[in-house]
Amino acid sequence: GYISILTGISFGSYSFMKRRDMDSAVAGGIAGLLSKTFVYPLDLIKRRLQIKGNLLNHIKQIYRINGFRGFYRGLSLALLKSVPSTALSLYFYEFFTKLYS
Secondary structure: HHHHHHHHHHHHHHHHOOOOOOOOHHHHHHHHHHHHHHHHHHHHHHHHHHHOOHHHHHHHHHHHHHHHHHHHHHHHHHHHHHHHHHHHHHHHHHHHHHHHO
């Protein structure tokens, strides 16, 4: 599902920023922001499908009611959770990788 996409974008963007000597916590926060923003529409549609319905009907309804912005409705609250969480996860990943190397 979309979790593998989220993880791939997180680690990919994190390692890209780390190669440019960015602080681990900052790189992790930005990685969380980028990955969550990218997959948020997929997460929104998944949640709507869990309630009930057809994929195309949900996509059409979201777009009809709110336009393209509707696919990102609620993103700011999701980022409040995701950015610090990803920043801490990747910071400690880097910390323990260095510790055990």
